[in-house]
Amino acid sequence: MxxxxxxxxxxxxxxxxxxxxxxxxxxxxxxxxxxxxxxxxxxxxxxxxxxxxxxxxxxxxxxxxxxxxxxxxxxxxxxxxxxxxxxxLEAYADDIRIPLKYGIDQCVGDTICAGxxxxxxxxxxxxxxxxxxxxxxxxxxxxxxxxxxxxxxxxxxxxxxxxxxxxxxCHGVQHGAEQIAEVLGAKSHSDLDYICSGINHQTWFIDLRLNGRRICKDELVAAFEAHPVYSQQEKLRIDVLKRFGVYSTESNGHLSEYLPWYRKRPDEITRWIDMSDWIHGETGGYLRYSTETRNWFETEFPQFLEAASKPIDPAKRSNEHASHILEALETNRVYRGHFNVKNNGVITNLPQDAIIESPGFVDRFGINMTSGITLPEACAATCTSSINVQRMSVHAAISGDIDLLKLAVLHDPLVGAVSTPEEVWQMVDEMVVAQARWLPQYADAIPAAKERLSKSKVRTREWAGAARRDVRSIEELRAEKAALKQAV
The missing domain is CATH 3.40.50.720 (NAD(P)-binding Rossmann-like Domain)
Incomplete structure (x- = not known):
């Protein structure tokens, strides 16, 4: 071919x-x-x-x-x-820094929430x-x-x-399934079958079967609480599992910023997160990780180039969807995965225009979604709140309507739990002005936003967040890597 x-x-x-x-x-x-x-x-x-x-x-x-x-x-x-x-990373830093001034503490800030x-x-x-x-x-x-x-x-x-x-x-579904397989003691990831459905980063394992046996909520809760690592790293996800009855695909840190309940106060943030790695809830964790990774790659490029000389091992092919989709489309070897597409009846209790993430099969005829899925009511309610924010955000981005943008941010679950309308209006003005070079659709709105900022009396504060770590230097990363290698 x-x-x-x-x-x-x-x-x-x-x-x-x-x-x-x-x-x-x-x-x-x-x-x-x-x-x-x-x-x-x-x-x-x-x-x-x-x-x-x-x-x-x-x-x-x-x-x-x-x-x-x-x-x-x-x-x-x-x-x-x-x-x-x-x-x-320059604009991304503003996605984290400016909302913090208004009390909005994000771990990642790349899906919804202000960032x-x-x-x-x-x-x-x-x-x-x-x-x-x-x-x-x-x-x-x-x-x-x-x-x-x-x-x-x-x-x-x-x-x-x-x-x-x-x-x-996305790979959130695969990573969540790997966790579940591990806590249940599966001999292989292939022993676990599942239906996972919802929207990106808020996808739910609504049916789990280990070697054909259905796994109930109580068994899954007990398995996670008994795990020596996940019981500490995924405290928030486990709490949501207990209350909703199903496990979410997304990491502890990601999930915490899509909900209005866990990051609304600094003391609550430290209660529910884990600082062993950025993904478990650290303030601006992904920004720190991304900065370190960029610095690391720039410095260690010769080592990356040397590693590229090794033969390709098909056994180490990753579970990222792209190669498997292309293989199915071109060769007709059928692939089952979880894909983000327009709903159009796939999930019965989510809006038809929403972008959902749900199971489908790929062959020469394209991506064929499994339709007629109904989410548990709490999962559907949580997803719908985010979908409403996404819809307004898309329409604002297309039209350059700054008032609609402010309404989208106002309706975000975590922003609404933390900030007042006056704070949201000023925060959006500040973010749009700071990022003007990347926001051509708001060019006409920038002068008025600057004028409002010059007269605003809304109080803000400068702080690093509830759980911030400093960006590590190349030398610190090298030392940490060496220590891990020696421990192994």
Whole structure:
């Protein structure tokens, strides 16, 4: 087989390498072209060097090109994969820093909550540019695989306004299933069967079976509470499991910021999180991790390049969906996964226009979703609250309506639990002004926002958050890595 895959945001070096090696694990896919594109030529050249080394080491006919000209990369592409973060770490830092001034303490801030909503405002105009270019330059009927957050908002915009065949992909379901298999003592992950459904980052394991035996709530609660690690790292998720009756896919830190109950007061935050790793609830945890990872890759590039000389091992193919979807579409080897698509009746008690994440099967005929799923009422209520925020956020990003943007932020569950309307109005003004260079749709609203900020009397405070850690230096990371290696 010979076809072209374009990867937008390919400067996300580690993730691009994973997608690349996964796809090359499919025997039929060796004679294909990968077209890498990114705003940073520096990052492009680094990832291209790594991928070229993989191709050379494995003696493959695979072709790798890299260009900052997105349209050139898209020419004739059958598949387009997006891994972009518009505004980079600079804008992301504002997504965390500014809401903290108003008492909103986020762990990640990339899906909803104040940070996720502004992230969507930056991404959606760019996503629509991608879609326009895909329609004009890619192969007719090209499929757009979106990995970028905020997943639901980006996918919603691409489908409803971009008019491109789009699926959103995430790995939260796989990671949650791995945890469940471990606590239940499964010999293999394949021993666990499940139906997981909801919306991205709020997906629920509504049916669990271990070797065909149905797992009830009480058994799952007992298994998590008995686990020496997860009982401490996932305290909030376990509490939600006890109250809702089903386990959520998303990490302790992520889940905490989608709900109005656990991060509303600093003392509550420290009660429910765990500081052993960023993902369990640390203030700005993913921002710290992303900063360290960028610094680490820049410094340790020779080691990454050396590692690329190893043969590709199909046994180590990851559970990221992309390679498996492409394999099913091209070879008709059926793949079952969980995909972000427009609802259209798949989940009976969520809005029809929402982007849901639910099981489906892929073959030559495309992605075929399993329809007629009904969520438990509490899960549906929680998802619907987020969907309403997502819908307003998408429409605000399309229209440049700053009042609608403020209403979207006001209706966010955690923001509403912490902030008053006056605080929300000022916070959004401050975030839009700070990120103006990435928000072209709000250009006409910026002067008035600046004027309001100059006269505002809403009090704010400067603080690091309830549970903040400093960004570690390269030397500290090296020492930590060495210590872990010695312990093993």
């Amino acid at each position: 010979s076809f072209k895959i374009a990867i937008i945001g390919a400067g996300s070096v580690g993730f691009t390498k994973k997608l690349f090696t996964d796809i090359l694990c499919v025997p039929e896919f060796q004679d294909i072209e990968f077209a890498l594109t990114d705003l940073s030529d520096h990052n492009l050249q680094m990832i291209k060097a790594i991928l070229d080394r993989i191709v050379e080491a494995n003696r493959l006919p695979t072709r790798v090109t890299a260009t900052t000209d997105r349209r050139k990369a898209l020419e004739g592409a059958r598949y387009v994969i997006s891994c972009v973060r518009v505004g980079g 996720g909503i502004l992230y969507g405002q930056r991404n959606i105009p760019v996503i629509l540019d991608f879609c326009k270019d895909i329609r004009e330059f890619a192969e007719p009927g090209a499929k757009f695989l979106n990995y970028a957050n905020p997943m639901a908002m980006n996918t919603w915009a691409a489908i409803e306004y971009g008019k491109v065949d789009t699926v959103g992909l």
